[in-house]
Amino acid sequence: MKAIVLERFGEKPRPVDVEEPGDKSGWIKLRVVRSALCYRDLLTYKGAFPRAKLPLILGHEFTGEVVRDYPEYGFSKGDRVLTLPYTFCGRCEYCLTGRENLCRSREWYGEHLPGSHTEYILVRPESLVKIDGEMDPNYASIASCVIGMIINGIDNAGGIEEGDRVLVTGASGGVGIHALQIAKAYGAETIAVTRSEEKIKFIEEAEPDHIILSDGEFSKEVKKLGGVDMVIETVGEPTFNQSLRSLKWGGKIVVIGNVNVKPVDLQLGLIILRQNSIHGTLSSTRKTLYKAIQLYRLGKVKAIGQEMDLTDFEKALEKMEAGESRGRIFLKP
Ligand SMILES: [Zn+2]
Ligand SMILES: [Zn+2]
Incomplete structure (x- = not known):
């Protein structure tokens, strides 16, 4: 499958062929429907997050479709889902007080875990939310990092x-x-x-x-x-x-x-x-993600930006770097 891979800090990430992820116990495999470009991607390639595990598939703002039945987690083949951009432990003082965004065992997609600028990704079930298939995939991709994050900051x-x-x-x-x-x-x-x-x-x-x-x-x-x-x-x-x-x-x-x-x-x-x-403010929580979904349901907030093909990633990154992008850039695998 095609993926946008960062090989070394300071070097531009680019599309390459990588192996599709297989099944992994405790994880759910998604077909990526949309993956949005975040300024964090740019900071990551420039080396602002030195703990990122290279080589790395970038991307943490995404929505996808579940590829098979997972009865143990309540997900079925074809379910549309969105997700927090990270995994969390669920047991620490932060997780227990609704601030899983601050969990010290947190791992980010596109930093510590393979990211979403690709065709398939493995995600943790506790970070997932099932959504109505009618939701605009562009909105679903930014419901967490962007909409939920802004709500978190305001709260x-x-x-x-x-x-x-x-x-x-x-x-x-x-x-x-x-x-x-x-x-x-x-x-x-x-x-x-x-x-x-x-x-x-x-x-x-x-x-x-x-x-x-x-x-x-x-x-x-x-x-x-x-x-x-x-x-x-x-x-x-x-x-x-x-x-x-x-x-x-x-x-x-x-x-x-x-x-x-x-x-x-x-x-x-x-x-x-x-x-x-x-x-x-750091990212979103499950609570602010829920609020982001409600704002969409009520027709109060919509996704604004531009769709591009994943294979045009380099062009998309240049646009963002030059300050020429308008709104979010939504990448289509
Ligand atoms: Zn982001
Ligand atoms: Zn925790």
Whole structure:
């Protein structure tokens, strides 16, 4: 079968032929239906996750079809499923308190385990959720890493109240375009920030209430609108301080993006004297994955992006690296 394999850090992953996985006790074999391209794939190939096991099939955002009956786990041939991007132990303090995303025995697909940028994959049953075959496979592939992750970040920051004003940086990106929809679904007045004029039309698909075009000091524009209760920061270091300055007093930043893995300068006065807070978020949990499925069922959030063939992976990666992708790139094996 074809798979996108990373041989060495710093070297671009590419499509190669690999052996199809066989049956393995405790695991379920899926035919991959869709596998989305994540910025994490790019960081992985550049060596940001040195514990990744090479050679490695990349990919952790996926949906698939069960290839045979597994009566011991309640799955049948042809079932459509989506999954968390990792496995977890189910017994540690984190797992027992609904935070399996923090499980210390966690293993990620596309990092410690073979990933989904291929035709077949083995997955653990406890990370799987059976879905209605009618669900858009693009949405199903990003229900966890993207939709569930954004919901996890919002929940960690105490949630969004109806009427809150929420700013999303990197609004045309795979995370940003979905964060705008989720914030709106929770009743927020939404503001999108983007650097590039030609992306505005695309961002309008997520129906933000305001779009700010800026490659620098967008906080001034945000202040004219009254400041925001929350920023969903999908870029990281380049926009972080402007995001902080865009907050109302008592505001919250949900940090999701980390494009250049550089440290940020942080003026503590802006945190202490204004009671602002910064919230990290790591992936999704089963609970936020469930919420992601509910938002889809209610028609509140849809997958936005572009489909490409898995064999065009190199082109897809170049697009993402050059900042030319719009929304998520959904790879079709
Ligand atoms: Zn991801
Ligand atoms: Zn655990």
